[in-house]
Amino acid sequence: MIVVLKPDITKKQFDYIINRVKKLGLKPHISKGTERTIIGLIGPEDVLRITPLEVFPGVEKVMPVLAPYKLVSREFQTKNTVVKLSQKLKIGDKKIAVIAGPCAIENYDILYEIAKKIKEAGATILRGGAFKPRTSPYSFQGLGEEGLKYLKQVGESLNMSTVTEVMDTRDVGLVSRYSDMLQIGARNMQNFNLLKEVGQTKKPILLKRGLSSTIKELLMSAEYILSSGNFNVILCERGIRTFEDATRNTLDISAVPIIKKLSHLPVIVDPSHASGKWELISPLSKAAVAVGCDGLLIEVHTKPEEAFSDGNQSLIPNRFKELIKELKPIAKATKREI
Amino acid sequence: MIVVLKPDITKKQFDYIINRVKKLGLKPHISKGTERTIIGLIGPEDVLRITPLEVFPGVEKVMPVLAPYKLVSREFQTKNTVVKLSQKLKIGDKKIAVIAGPCAIENYDILYEIAKKIKEAGATILRGGAFKPRTSPYSFQGLGEEGLKYLKQVGESLNMSTVTEVMDTRDVGLVSRYSDMLQIGARNMQNFNLLKEVGQTKKPILLKRGLSSTIKELLMSAEYILSSGNFNVILCERGIRTFEDATRNTLDISAVPIIKKLSHLPVIVDPSHASGKWELISPLSKAAVAVGCDGLLIEVHTKPEEAFSDGNQSLIPNRFKELIKELKPIAKATKREI
Amino acid sequence: MIVVLKPDITKKQFDYIINRVKKLGLKPHISKGTERTIIGLIGPEDVLRITPLEVFPGVEKVMPVLAPYKLVSREFQTKNTVVKLSQKLKIGDKKIAVIAGPCAIENYDILYEIAKKIKEAGATILRGGAFKPRTSPYSFQGLGEEGLKYLKQVGESLNMSTVTEVMDTRDVGLVSRYSDMLQIGARNMQNFNLLKEVGQTKKPILLKRGLSSTIKELLMSAEYILSSGNFNVILCERGIRTFEDATRNTLDISAVPIIKKLSHLPVIVDPSHASGKWELISPLSKAAVAVGCDGLLIEVHTKPEEAFSDGNQSLIPNRFKELIKELKPIAKATKREI
């Protein structure tokens, strides 16, 4: 922690600061420059975080030196985390995971039909929403437990792993009984009680980046889950909110290599929500594989024009199949498989 | 709803769209221009929202005509909503409400001391967090129910109304027993289950705008509460996330007159979170009153340098007192009182 | 300048850095913490800025201590700059300057009529564009020198000072002959050659903040003008680009007190461009005066519906007159005049 002092700091203010930080168990290193004096504080960062040093008279600004997260960092664990969904299915190793399915679960038959086709195309994990976070209270809110049942039945009958969103702390137990992986949606990335709750399960957690969350905040939210005891966390870049309105959100493709550098957790990309346009799913998926992602999350629907939600950003199964084929040489070029 | 067709749309695609919208009970008005044909769709907008017309082959884009919210709109209710906190205390009428207090409740004595001083200065509602949404799992998370008890005791002994944040659907009952008003924090603005839950109480709800939520999304979140049966909603502008890093967030002062135009709900401003700097609280509060806000939410602490949270953005009681005095002529100039 | 080293830096890398900074004439202060070593560099910051220390193997990040601007800073000059436009007319003292007029100069008569009415209402400086920066090459681009002549004639006949935009280094001499003050538009805030060129005149310069420029960058652009020899600079906050689309831009009202703290230069506010909506000009002008601005820049047009440009964000003279009246008590409440 670096404390930059104001040029007009008084002797009394200076002494007060030095005494205060010493009492907190910190060791101050003082460097007097021609225009500013700075104090380097050495000691437990946890102590520093709780003390608002900027409030002290005579202080101009305070600059942290260490990252605020620990368990999720590469320094804590240099080896890549590989999350196991089943005996054979892992996220974070050489093989890029393909998660696909409809935005919302509408009924058993449609879900089964979609699942069958995406499995043939190469997807291994089935997604589908039973609880839907919708901007409008008047939009379809999901089938709830009925949808979870369909997801489990279809997953079992086709031997696919499953993932679905949980939005409420009260539903974590329920959703855990039906789904292999729990998704925390972008709008809940900083729903800290929900993070703690899923942190107490042993389920793999798919944590989506908030629309306007920095990478650092995403890692801090993951830290909530890891510090609650659950290390099975997969991060997901799904587009951030910017001024550009040609796409629904702006896919922050740089987030993938940045996160891989800062953290040991796997990172996947969701081109459907990032763009909001089905025409962009194919080029953005290629970019995601080329940049080094560990997985893709793609919305697929047999009849996008009749989907209850997000039809605009869903691929039809044929295009999805073609896409997976086109991704193979790119994966190979980056020493991965798909 | 306006549907703009592609210039190269086929007769078959065109007929399909027309048939489809007619089946949905909508009446299409066709306008053929030199470069584009557009279809104006008239009928129940709810039907339109569920149908992803952009997916149809031949459609270039779809533009909504009506706002997606209803109950919160000025069209639904032209008269300003005035929310009653007690027999005497209202938000939304001539008198500008002053809500103040510490970020987090630390213990009874500090809370009492702060409350006493802000009451003397002119505040009528006491704020204080018992459940704190913190970016880091290692930061102080609040005293929980113990903090709620202190809030209620201090409020009653000083005859002040109270407000505190609720973060978890499971805590809505608990917090309702202790506090006069429930706050939904910025990070939970789109925690839709929480919105529905507080919508089922009769308590006044202070709904803070999300860091990267548009005004339209804020109104949609309020719509969740109103459509659940609770019309006692107060909106709060507290700064949005932008590229500017000289302040913690960017206070969107224009949001106040925009919301007053679109909606009948009261709007207050939180200059503490908007700026993250105590030096800005005074000028921003003046701007907020001048622009026409219905209330202010200000963090005050007797010893900001020892506060458990947000010390940097808290005023000391003397400065707070002076501020309220300086706001009086500005309120008067805009035909309000404070 | 603070250099934070990587935890795994080698002895050789460390020695290389120390030797290198010493050769540059800098004095390193080394602080070894438990997790990181940091080096505080003391010496001429100019040297440091040119040396990309982050490239050095073993360096994790580099954090500047000093602001990158000098002449514009409060530390360089503690007293407020007051810019003189004429013997009687100043910007930056107790009296808040009111600059008004049409977006574009259309012809002599319309300009004269508008100018006469705004003068009666209380404006002292006439604005009007002769060279217009338009997003589209097909929009009206301004009357050029003809417009400048009208501006000068109207200004002289009504005894008002004038301001107009200059967009091209080749036009600085021309525009200087006709106008009392030169405006650098938002899109040219980082047109560095233009900044240097106007820096070589003695004319007052109205420098508008770029749509996505930080306050620091605005001050750096002003530094270009001051360091070229011209200290007569007035800064203008006119809204920044954010995700919010209810307004054309987001007025960053906090910029006013922030700039007043960091710099001695006067700051004015342009509510017309900030909002893009005439209904917001009045509330935003009140907020601007309350927050402490030194002037207002307001678009006024007698027939907004026939204006060649920006009709949507122009006030009619009657509303403008009423606004100035309403601003008087707010100015008084903040110990200013208008």
Add this chain to the structure above:
Amino acid sequence: MIVVLKPDITKKQFDYIINRVKKLGLKPHISKGTERTIIGLIGPEDVLRITPLEVFPGVEKVMPVLAPYKLVSREFQTKNTVVKLSQKLKIGDKKIAVIAGPCAIENYDILYEIAKKIKEAGATILRGGAFKPRTSPYSFQGLGEEGLKYLKQVGESLNMSTVTEVMDTRDVGLVSRYSDMLQIGARNMQNFNLLKEVGQTKKPILLKRGLSSTIKELLMSAEYILSSGNFNVILCERGIRTFEDATRNTLDISAVPIIKKLSHLPVIVDPSHASGKWELISPLSKAAVAVGCDGLLIEVHTKPEEAFSDGNQSLIPNRFKELIKELKPIAKATKREI
């Protein structure tokens, strides 16, 4: 153009609007819905753009139907534009162009050394700045004409095409004599006079997207050049300004397929400026090729730690060589060459 009327519009207001648009030569199509009446206006869009219909009493909002650009659009020209730099060298065809070199030209020897190595690695176009747009007036501003001479000499001796930035309308002739292609930097994307000036040359123009410019605005700026007579325009995505601070800017990778859909012009990607970090150049270049770009613009320096500018975001020649090798299979996978 669609005009949405207010629900409380009067008969008089309605008639006024209808008469007015008819006088402008437009044909109104009226659709009366249950909650709103809308008017579809058919006729020359140019007329509509100049008339601020939103100002009319009774109008709620106005929504454009057509894109504001013409010459740059896919509708105007369906075939991809291929820009010729020399008999053999083209941008926009099957072969992906590799433009590389130092940020700033420092002297002949360094430039020659860098150019020789990047040519060996596969680059065909040499970049280097002689006029540098720097945020600070105290940073290195470029060698000016001397630098242009070095660029031309090195280009000729190694048989490479060249590109360099022009910042001032007065320098367009000078730079054109020395360089094969002219670059308009991000900060000058809306320097409309400069756009017109380069539009009057026949030189290929590399137009970089502004830090906070929408894709639509980038296309409008290109429209300035094309409408001045020069169709040899190459667009460049180089990162946009967002709230994320882990990278210098956020590479908007989606811009590539979006622009390819809307326009016939070639699009290249600059991963150096987009990220500001040399470690990201390699993954982002792979993503750019995978997503379908027509070229890459990469900063390379033999001694980044001694570069006068942007050392942090430059690759050393060996890494650059390796990168080009790694890009080959990805280019092949997307049916391109590099």
